[in-house]
Amino acid sequence: MTDTDQATITITPEALAQIHELRLEEDDADRLGLRIEVVGVRGVDYTYDLAFQLLDEVSSDDLVVRAGDLDVVIPSDDVEKLTGATIDSPSIPGQPGLVLRNPNRPDLGPQDGPIELTGEIPDQVRQLLEKRINPAIAAHGGWADLVEVQGDTVVVELGGGCQGCGMAKATVTAGIEQTIREHIPSITRVVDITDHQAGENPYFDPV
DSSP, X not given: OXXXXXXXXXXXXXXXXXXXXXXTTSTTGGGEEEEEEEEEEETTEEEEEEEEEEGGGOOTTSEEEEETTEEEEEOGGGHHHHTTEEEEOOSSTTOOSOXXXXXXXXXXXXXXXXXXXXXXXXXXXXXXXXXXXXXXHGGGTEEEEEEEEETTEEEEEXXXXXXXXXXXXXXXXXXXXXXXXXXXXXXXXXXEOOOGGGOSXXXXXXX
């Protein structure tokens, strides 16, 4: 466990108050730090997991920094990815939760030309979603997640601006399906199981 006084990540006073309030509901609250971990990529951004962790169980390789009066635990592999990030309260007054604003972006590689896919078919589909498909539809505030692979069929679920979007069918057939079929010939069909009736903020709303 490495301690440093240099702020790798910043927590605003409003967000810090929320975190302390949540921590008080946990056992051994005084022994807990906030662990922030990068767990994946969605669109052109990282995705994160925030959880309380006992400080005496922190790995010797992890970084522990002070944000206000809170110990923040960052896995060693994620330090560079999170340097300069800020945890804040939502900009809408009264809205619960926390917002992580990160100036860093994942390296998705070149967005054209050949792409090397590895692993089993589901692994290859996830790589395509992460490196090609989601960066393309992120401009619309949306993303696609892999649900499963059934034989020659890929099942996906759309989120963000793609949920409830009148152009979702075109996005799946002309975009996602075409890209997957080009790179993985054994896949012949992509099925979208998104509940589009539940979409609250589609990029395009049909009239």
